[in-house]
Amino acid sequence: MFGWAKASELHPVLKSAILHYEIETIHPFSDGNGRMGRLWQTLLLAKWNAIFAWIPMESVLYQNRPQYYQAIENASKANDSGVFIEFTLSAIYEIIAEQAKHQVKHEDKHQVELSDTQLAVLNALKNKTLSRKDIFAAIGMNGDSRSFKRHIEPLLDEGLIEMTVPDKPNSRMQKYRLAEAGKERVKE
Incomplete structure (x- = not known):
């Protein structure tokens, strides 16, 4: 057998x-x-x-x-x-x-509830790579560190957006773009 x-x-x-x-x-x-x-x-x-x-x-x-x-x-x-x-x-x-x-x-x-501001960030990055300053200009907000922590960091933590220079998070050349999960979320 x-x-x-x-x-x-x-x-x-x-x-x-x-x-x-x-x-x-x-x-x-x-x-x-x-x-x-x-x-x-x-x-x-x-x-x-x-x-x-x-x-x-x-x-x-x-x-x-x-x-x-x-x-x-x-x-x-x-x-x-x-x-x-x-x-x-x-x-x-x-x-x-x-x-x-x-x-x-x-x-x-486990899908994160996004605020209107966070959805606006994802939409601003839809087909672009933007700096922190450019993101806040696109959504019409002041880009201070509190706003960054409240609106951008959760998107980074959830893997919805990503840094273009991940090894140097504080680089003056740093920009942000949609990650694959963020692209899927924008489609929804």
């Missing part, structure tokens, strides 16, 4: 599900066959894509225990691993979709 898995050119998701199912079917140990199947499935998947090191099949299948056992039983009755493979694909899809939703929610939650 492991020789087959090593030589097989099947997609790793399919191969991992088949290997898991076969360990369950062969039942080589008096105890722990399910854990061994899930372990090998996780190892094959993690070797294919590192995300599965963080989403182990043990956890995925634990969330779907009744369906997991039913899929094993149905596949055994049919003498066909297809039922189990379909269940595995469905469970993997659901967990990835859930992770993607969580990621989007996480990104949205």
Whole structure:
């Protein structure tokens, strides 16, 4: 079985599900066959894509225990691993979709609220590289250090704008431009 898995050119998701199912079917140990199947499935998947090191099949299948056992039983009755493979694909899809939703929610939650002045700064830098003085002139504000700390520094900290001379923040040649995240924010 492991020789087959090593030589097989099947997609790793399919191969991992088949290997898991076969360990369950062969039942080589008096105890722990399910854990061994899930372990090998996780190892094959993690070797294919590192995300599965963080989403182990043990956890995925634990969330779907009744369906997991039913899929094993149905596949055994049919003498066909297809039922189990379909269940595995469905469970993997659901967990990835859930992770993607969580990621989007996480990104949205951490997106900084910008003041009108900060939005004006981003718009002033839309297609230009400007000095500190030029930025404040473009938005019609006094460019003292308090205004800089209140309006420009948060944009730098959030990676929305960047310095043209980052190694020398106080250089008289310093200018500012939109970073990629700032370009995306301006599009919104």
